[in-house]
Amino acid sequence: MELKFLFNSKLLSITFLLLTSVFLFTACEKDDDDDEEEEVELITTLELTFDDGSTTQAFTFQDLDGDGGNAPSIDDITLSSNTTYNVSIRLANDSETPSEDITAEVMEEDLDHIFIFTPGAGLNLSAQITDQDSNGAPIGLSSQMVTLGASTGTLNVKLKHEADKSSPATTGETDIDVTFNVTIQ
Amino acid sequence: MNKLMFFLGLLSISTSLTAQVCKHQLRGKVVHAHTKEELPNVSIVVEDENKGVLSNEHGEFIIDGVCEGEHSVVCSHLGFRASHRIVRLQSDSLLIVSLEPEALHIHEVTVSAEAIEQKSTNxxxxxxxxxxxxxxxxxxxxxxxxxxxxxxxxxxxxxxxxxxxxxxxxxxxxxxxxxxxxxxxxxxxxxxxxxxxxxxxxxxxxxxxxxxxxxxxxxxxxxVETKDLPTKKGIHGALNLAGYSNGRQGGASLYLEGRLSDKLPLAGRIQGTFKRGGNLKAPNYFLANTGVREHNFSYEVGYKKERYGINLFYSQFNTELGIFRGAHIGNLTDLENAIQSEVPLIMADFTYQLDRPLQRIMHELTKVKGFVRTGEKGKLKWQYARQFNRRQEFDAHRQFGELSDEFDLPNMEFEITSHSADVVWQHYPIKNFKGEIGVSFIHQRNTTDRGGLIPDYKSYTLGGFWLERWKNYPFPLELEAGIRYDFKRLNIEGRRGEEDQQLDFGNVSGSIGAIYHLSHDWHLNFNFGTAWRSPNISELYSDGVHHGTASYELGRNDLQSELALNATLTVEYDNEKNLGGSLSLYHNFIKNYIYLQPQERPILTIRGAFPAYHYEQTNARLIGADLDFHYHISEHLEWQGQLAIVRGHNLKIDDYLVLMPSDRFKNAIKYEFDEGTILKNSFVKLGMQNVLKQNRIPEGGDFAPAPKGYTLFDLEMGTNFSLGKLPMEVGLNVENLFNNTYRDYLNRFRYFADEPGTNISLRLKLIF
Incomplete structure (x- = not known):
């Protein structure tokens, strides 16, 4: 009787020990990745470079601290009338040092990306994308813009991701949607 | 015999939600089988309801709040052979139990009496x-x-x-x-x-x-309560299988449980669930990336003596959820495009494949609890638990560069580890009072490893409470009152070079309630209670664009705790023949109610302008009524009905509260078949649900008007039979019987797609 009881309590303690160790082994821990906190990749800067053959001018939209916080700074664009410009786009993440070039990454995934240029009403400007992806569809990192008579208005630049390139305005996700004030003089 | 009772116990589990009457009293007396002397301190347990008492010095006992139906009642006492009885309760009953003394030797008797559960006055x-x-x-x-x-x-x-x-x-x-x-x-x-x-x-x-x-x-x-561990020797279990036509979802869940012996009262259970589903289908199209994968398991071991017991529990929950692809948007224009379009902008066929956007969640619970009986007066219960929760969210939008197929780089990752300890002392009736007193402590550490949506923090919560119930049977009134104090401290780590912050919250809560038995059929419940909560971390600190809703949310770290004052009156009626039901009326006043207030100026980002919201506090009032009833039209035919109405008001700006459920009604006709020789508990039920359009929505801040109301039908059939000696339960269910197209105001993806169409499901449960 005594012995049996002893046996039972021994068996019991072993069982509990075993189970407790199972607990210890299976308990999940926080990843030890405190230091690797990674922010979602930002595009802080969009730069439009206008080249009329003799001079180049650059205008930027820049939001160094990302969404919220300080408001973005947006250059006003001033162009000459009746001029044809070759326009190129540069994208960067300037919140990091060294600054990260994102233009090349868009280029690498050219099939998935397209820019849309939309001049506002009243602005005498037209835009035509000149570069092509491997399927022959437009990308928009390079384009040609033609100004006519003096006017003021806006120019909206969008970058779409995974859009249907035949109807990019209403499909895909918007990565960039920036509006500049433009004066043609 | 034991086996038979086990099955009877299982079969007697109520199949009806509201029809169940749980107000019966089981009274009785325990006597010595030969001498007829009255036996005090005999444990009397209604096993399937987890209710138990000890007999008094005259061998008498009273168990209240026992449900209608068959119960397995066990009476046990040291030195006597335990008595197992099946009691069929239809009204208050009297039970006389004779206990046979153990002839040979005194062996330990396991008592399964747990806490004396009390019906809440809520x-x-x-x-x-x-x-x-x-x-x-x-x-x-x-x-x-x-x-x-x-x-x-x-x-x-x-x-x-x-x-x-x-x-x-x-x-x-x-x-x-x-x-x-x-x-x-x-x-x-x-x-x-x-x-x-x-x-x-x-x-x-x-x-x-x-x-x-x-x-x-x-x-x-x-x-959410698990089954008690078995109190009888042997190994049992159940297998659940469920298949759904929509999403071609399948699931299986199994548990096995057993107990060693009366000498070594060690019992255990293992349980596991597996679930997998693919893209769901709305009446006119598949919903892209709406599959799910889930696997969960748990185990439990308990050692229980009459005077003390200890129990270990572990569970792990793992899920991967596809987020509807058509709901992922980059900015406000994308959202407007999606709302404009009648059908989702991204279409798909059926697949089990999960793609971005995706959520992967893991939750783990480890718990140790125990009790010690403290003489004849009561029981001390303690519990320690550790929880770990990891939530990973994967955006559809790939960051530039290589995307890993293995989903090893979530865009957002939160990890929270919580430790909690609770000690409660329950006392048995002292002059018609019974109650409990306890303390609890919680420590939490929450880190945001990716995404930076909320800051890292630690929190400490300390609370203590005291709850008493007064009851003097047969006096028809029961009273309950309780009080609690909690203190919570949040230590928030500064982000991006900001300073650390410490926030303290503390609050007294109280409740007082009464149950009045007007007659055998009529009962009144009244409860007045308070509750509080401290503002949560996202309300305090969120600062960023909320994807999927295309809005910019701004937290405020000067928010005060919310405080609710709630009064509820419930009238219950049950004539135990053909009509029963309950009506609850409630009034919930919430001081410092936290909500998102639209800001006048949008926030400009490189992805365009986003409507901005900031957290604001107001006083809110929610009033409503919940009604449900069942009426036996004939012996076989039953009508079941439900009605829920709620009105939420923002009192400071005299407007409605957002995301309040609209009025809804449910009606069902259930036909129960006669008990067959093979098929038992067979029924067919046709249900109808009406959901009205929500016209009471706050001004501004929503991107589309509330969808129209809708009516849905569903059909359900079920039966029980034996497979060999094993009882089996089968159910067939058809949801959205007529494949109606509708959208619901309470679905945040109502901007993007219709709700799923018809879903036929078959489920089997095999008990062994």
Missing amino acids: TSTVIQGTLLERSRGQGLGEALTEVVGVQTLKTGSSIAKPIIQGLHSNRILILNNGVRQEGQQWGMEHAPEIDPYIADKLTVVKGANSVRYGADAIGGIVL
């Missing part, structure tokens, strides 16, 4: 039996909607959070197996991380009540 509803079986394959949130006044707040069709009387998320407290569920409850797309198959019983306690379980129970409490 309105509470229990889901168990067939009702739980039929709905739990689809998740916890869905299962809870069986209760009148409970709806779900959905994000697509795979994420559902319970809304109780108009309140959800951090205003609902979920207790998983006695432990406060601690994940990232603040998010509207963060569903409770609980396997519904772990539950044997779900209880919804409506109305504010912080006293027993602590802060957050502004709208109510959901109790």
